[in-house]
Amino acid sequence: MTIGGGRGPVGVRTVAAMLRVEAGLSAPEVAERIAAGKVNDVPARSSRSVGEIIRANLFTRINAIIGVLLIMILSVGPVQDALFGGVIIANTLIGVVQELRAKRTLDRLAIVGAARPVVRRDGRPVTVDASEIVLDDLIELGAGDQIVVDGVVAEADHLEVDESLLTGEADPVVKEPGDQVLSGSFVVAGGGAFTATRVGREAYAVRLAEEASRFTLVDSRLRAGIDTILRVVTWMIIPTGLALVASQLLVNRDDLPEAVRRMVGGLVPMVPEGLVLLTSVAFAVGVIRLGRRNTLARELPAIEGLARVDVVCLDKTGTLTDSRMEVVRVDLLQQSAPIEAVLGVLGAMDGRLDAIAAAYPRPPQWTVRDRTPFSSARKWSGATLCDPSGVTATWRLGAPDVLLPPGHPVLAQVDAYGAQGLRVLLLAKEDSPAALVVMSQRLRADAADTLRYFAAQGVAVKVLSGDNALSVGAVARKLGLEGASVDVRTDPIDLDASIFGRVGPREKRDIVAALQARGHTVAMTGDGVNDVLALKDADIGVAMGSGSPATRAVAQIVLLDNTFAALPAVVAEGRRVIGNIERVANLFLTKTVYSVLLAVVVVLSRVPYPFLPRHLTLVGSLTIGIPAFFLALAPNAERAREGFVGRVLRFAVPAGVLGAGATITSYLLARRVYDGNLAAETSAATLTLFLVALWALAIIARPYTWWRLLLVLAMGTAFAVTLVVPFLQDFFQLELVGLRAPGQAVALAVAAGLLLELVTRARPRTR
Template identity: 40%
Template sequence: MSDMTNDAQNTGWRGLTEDEVNERVEQGLINQSDISTGKSVKNIILSNILTYFNLIFLIIAILLIYVGSYRNLTFLPVIIGNIVIGIVQELRAKQILDKMNLINAPHSIVFRNGVQKQILSQQLVKDDIVLLSAGNQICADAIVVEGNIQVNEALLTGEADEIEKISGSSLLSGSFVVSGQCYAKLEHVGNDSYITKLTAEAKAMGSGEQSEMIRSINQLVKWIGIGIIPIGILLFSQGYYMNHETMQKSIVSMVAAIIGMIPEGLYLLTTIALALSTMRLAKNQVILHDMKSIEALARVDVLCVDKTGTITEPGMEVLEIIPSKVNSQVIKTKEELELLLADYAISIPDDNATMHAIREYVAAFDTNSKKRETMEVIPFSSTTKYSGISFSDGSFLLGAPEFIMREEYPLVLPEISTYIKNGHRVLLLGKYEGTSLKDGLSEKVVPMGYIILTNPIRENARETFSYFKEQGVCVKVISGDNPETVSEVAKRAGIEHADQFIDAGTLDTDSKLASALEEYTVFGRVTPKQKQKLVQALQKAGHTVAMTGDGVNDILAMKDADCSVAMASGSEAAAQAAQVVLLDSDFAHMPNVVIEGRRVVNNVQRSAVLFLVKNIFSILLALLSLVISFTYPLEPSQISLISMFTIGFPGFLLALEPNKNRIKGHFLKNVLIKALPAGLTDVLAVGALVVCGEVFSLPKNDIATASTMLLSVVGFMILTKISAPLNPFKNGIIIFNILGLVFCGIFLHQLFAISEMSNICVLLLIVFSFAAESLFRYLTIGIEKLDELYRKIRQKKQ
């Protein structure tokens, strides 16, 4: 470890006493904010109870009670059940995620009573002295009191340049340490910190972007919510004033139409599907910071991965140290090189996987007393790709050979090319002949030796990347390492076209970068800003991009990606910035996350078709009744019966089925194309049945019962179609719901307003059922043909 860390107990920083900490806690000067990314228990309960549609249900329940139509309150148990199930599932998901988030919560190294210890960042108080190292996210506004660090504030200010912070410099919460190490005194904590105020402003502006599925459902509900009140008023007015129905009949008909328009179970279905998936992933050590990420990952067609920690194991080890023969007069033996490296490792404050591996290697040498006096330190930067130290006997650099040697890189390449081709990482230790390291490398660098590091490939890497290849997901490897080295590692991991690599240093314009994405798979020597631009270029080309990483150099790209995945073993800042965190840092979980996302979106999309059929039918039949001036033929209890066995139960049961199909197209469009034929079939068949009933002067109860049966027939038609291909599980769902409907129709006929029908009404039901089957089939073919034609015309235009 570095001097600063080794001598942590002897720095003179005592920090706050327990009494001072308790005093600040009582004053509320603790690093906890009122802003939370998750819902509280109270919010979960209220968000499930206090909804617009629940208010509508309450009003129509009061109206039905007012007119004494108690039988038609059958929808209430379903609504109450929806509310209770929604609350229970969300609370269960919250309980599991809270436990997992606690494991992954940000921690800080703080000084209390002269003792250095690690605590949760939210337990810090004002005036605490904390130790910040590379990879840490700054947890509260602070002032540097000792040390020197490089900070990236891009997540706050948008400026990607690394900013040097020395004693007296201010640190903003939410930024992260790129390199170096320092002690800082916390100045503004909790609600007073910069990141909390920024978050509050963002929340005030809106809840942010949502997934396409949630956004589509919200749009659907919004349209229905706007139209439901005026349509309801018009229906009541027509029935009561124009058709001279009784108050009871007018209200009952209006309520039936309104209940048919409300997708009461769709929100619940979506909530439960997401909650169950979240719990399943949590049990597999996967945390979702953002619920939309599960859908984004399911839609991903380009996966950007870093080499270290993703393709390879997070840990590194030094394979060997080799003196350079290019300038052998500087250091003559391997032992001299090892002692210099030991002094370097002790003096540099870098706290990354590379330095951990080097320190572990040099621990075997006699490093208790350093041989050289440190004069100047330049921590490692992902932008410059090197670190530097000035000792009393000269200045030395450690980093990427091509960045340190620059134009003279070809001189050392023959000595290291074999290691690079074998997929090893090579660092060069060189002597700088300039006077100061802070002014950049303006003078010659003399190569002294090479540190050969190795990262073992993850055992299941080949299997994981093979899965993505089968699913049509293109993998791009974006790394800060030598492109040839990264290419070799990618080939060993089984990544397709891994032999097509390029040095990102040659991509000095956005156009070059965009064109390179079409040609190359592996990008080496990529700076953090370039990683971000690569992700943005892929998105501009119409791709859904996921970015995985574990270091601070990945954060900018992760923030811009459609979905970001972090390894918990990597940088704390990266884990906090990501939407998905793999707690055990096992990249092999990625296929499971994708499969879970596909299960949710595909199943919700399929079930949404069932809900939308009822909505389309009810809205169109309501409008038809207003135009032709007939009273809406169905009762609320009959709508409840149809919804229960052709929508509710099947929708929820189908949502439990595994579904690995790749998601294609837009959610709302996919749902409408499948729901529209059945919805039109329903309204045309029932409308014709009502007209025939008027012609033959059939009792309205007979027409209502026949309409209920006809809607059930069409309901099972669409259920069978969207369940294709059928299997024993799906057949069981269909048979179970048919039997349930028959049972209720026979034994609970009074509750659901099912009456005996006259012979002519039965005959009409049979005729219209066969006609509905043909109509549904031809409407389905016609709408699918129109959609295909539309896509062809659109492709020609593009």
């Protein structure tokens, strides 16, 4: 039973079946329209096309810069100095492959979670994909259905449509035959059918769906922070790069190829080439990992957003409890009333009353004269029934505290059942209570563990339910959720409370907005039509896969297997992305800072740039490129924090300054020792820079696990091997001569590393 939330698994089309008058299109008419192209053949895209993925990863501003520098190096040789081009190619290929994998996952899950409307053809209801609807199709409507194309109402039985996603107005609109319905709206009560008048790209829903479900990184705080960093870096690089170009052409005026090599060697490391790429890869891998858990992330920032959430608002039915219920008992309040027969008729009319329909079969010879379908705003449904003897009466079934005045003696009995966690509906004849229908609610097996997870992570949980506050509170306490209960109809709303009862669609929306106004990041989960407005306005909307098409349409995350326990995995995936990209950004920005400072000092000192491109390719690969790839994809459970850009700069700037200072000092001292042996001078500077960069990596990799420690040691070992293997010495042009300059290089690196430790430990940490 799912009154007040969700749709029952049986009887959903009862209203439409009762109204079936028109036969709809015939098979030849459908074929004719398909041949004429009058079909809703624009699929909602969940990802970029293959061509767009390749173009987006290949034709980037950073690749253009590196490509020009690569051409310049290839024109003067040798090939060792063009290794940085191979790194860019490898990174681009990794980005394309990972995003293609994410595309396959998104496309597969989008098909599973897509709305499948029911159309009437040859007089029979047929379930089709939204893309198979043709012009003039007759589409049936039931409560919770999303309207996927524009049309005109043909049949209506108390049909109420919510157009808030189009107009912003939350009040449902009653639709009669001849009225227009627009795609993007959804049914909140009643049923009927409408004729499709605009399909394909002419329908509003297509544009809405394409924008809502596109594989995108927009509106991401993480991406916005990275863009801010890149803008700052760009303004640093432009003047420094121009000065370095002029400097090396003047210093090496007798050797143009050497001037080009030294100039390119100074420019390449300034570009944080892997930062944007690894961000995209981390998000793409997140999509793949969540897809394995049958969780569809319609927008990539949703993964990041849920990791920042500090309040989760839950609908009880379908989230904490199973949507199916069972009638436990019926307390008669009017002994002579035909309670079982009336419940049988009402249960057969409404698919939401599947528990009552299962307990009481519909009796013969009862007729329905008029009916009022259930809506979350009313919290009751009703009908005027005529029994076999011809006696007519109006019956209502719904929330007791809505149908009865405050203080009515029956409400005390209702509260007693509610305190036990039982669900109670009142059956009223005319204006008199006739019976109480008591139903059990089965708790979801995974709900308690999930609530404990959120409590341990400092995430507040608010239950927003249309049910009686006592009943909701009893269910919540069984699951270990403590806190005050509020009945929003009678009590002032206290945002510090944990349980809110008798919450309508508008009240859910208002509570979410009030929490956001307090500065909270709010996630809303639900499966019913009454959750749509709150899902839409929450920072992150999470819908159950079995929920109404309307909830799935507005949610950023859809739990396709209806498992509330999947939420911790989504939170963990977001934290992994945010935390790891921050680690990676520290490494890339440290390289940019020391590269810019080295260039500035070289320009002012009028000396040859201390490195060839091959040296910085080696240092960058071992201290940034290879480690960053592993760190970006590693598990990370640290809670998301504000101030991403500030924290990155507070590490990268001092690390870069210390690295540049130690390196240029080592280089200038080596020039005195070797007096013109440029290879030996460069080797001493390379040793210093590598050791400082490795020390920075060791700090970023903390807290250590076995693989992180192994990663740092492996990078150090690889550099040591390069120094001792003759072929690699020649290939990278590294030559440590004597002990004095190498000793000075190591001493300077150790001093810089110790200072970096002091600076790092002195940084304020916000938890």
